[in-house]
Amino acid sequence: MKQENNTPRAETKKQNQIKRTALTGLLFALAVILSLVESLVPVPAPVGVRLGLSNIVVMYSLFFLRGRDALIIAILKSFFVMMTRGTVAGLLSLSGGLFSLGIMMLLLFVFRERVSFLIIGVSGALFHNFGQILAASVVLGSVLWYYLPILIFSGLIAGIVTSFLLKVSIPALKKLQLTI
Amino acid sequence: MKYAKKSDILVIALIAAAGLLFFLLYRFLLAEKGTYAEIYYRSELVKRIDLDHVRDSTFSIPQCPQVVFRLYNNGGIAFLKSDCPDKLCINSGKLHLSGQFAACLPNRILVKIVSSEKDEPDIIIG
Known part of the structure; x- marks a missing residue:
């Protein structure tokens, strides 16, 4: 063990770092569980439309931790998908996750407090879909325009549902004093 | 917020x-x-079927024998069997209208219905 700088400030900083690492791990586990639970529930739609419940976790980390932590969770989740469901699924997940996080971070950066949970959730879900269709188009070598209306409506519904779920779970999460 | x-x-x-x-x-x-x-298999057109002249039958493409397609008398095509985990291709059901498509991403197969006149992109949006 190397000698640590024991000033109170450095201690707090280190403690926060540990707390943040543990919290990121917890949230990642939660994201994985949510997407697992979701994959067990059959969707009546013929195409791969899903709610994207794990996006709740990414949104939470974006609001209450740092953008970096949300990015780590999104990337880790894609790796998990890659390991469990194959390279193509992982690639789609990564593309969707990065697009989704990208638009949410952009909106938060530009509008700050003026943007609502609802809009963040909806645009996140929409761009998750766009990212996925983009990756799917690259994999298949054919642009899947016909998928667009389905993706817009499913993204809209998914965004409304996930942002609402985040909103109702925030008081419970606050009680746990997870934020740093 | x-x-x-x-x-x-x-x-x-x-x-x-x-x-x-x-x-x-x-x-x-x-x-x-x-x-x-x-x-299409790996972005390349491997088979083009005239749906006006098909009878109930099944077939697969040589590049990917684990995927089986089904043809319908009245001019339709569907994925019948696939070894992929999610079976989205099979769930897409029967395709018969121009513009419909179904894809099996794990096997990188795309089935697209096109109308006779156009060989160009069917639609360009945005």
């Missing part, structure tokens, strides 16, 4: 309108019956 604002309704209405517009465009183009089914 608030959960929702009044102006959000406008944004959501705009997104829904865009979705509806694309849907109508899609529906409008779908109105014609497709004549050919094109099967």
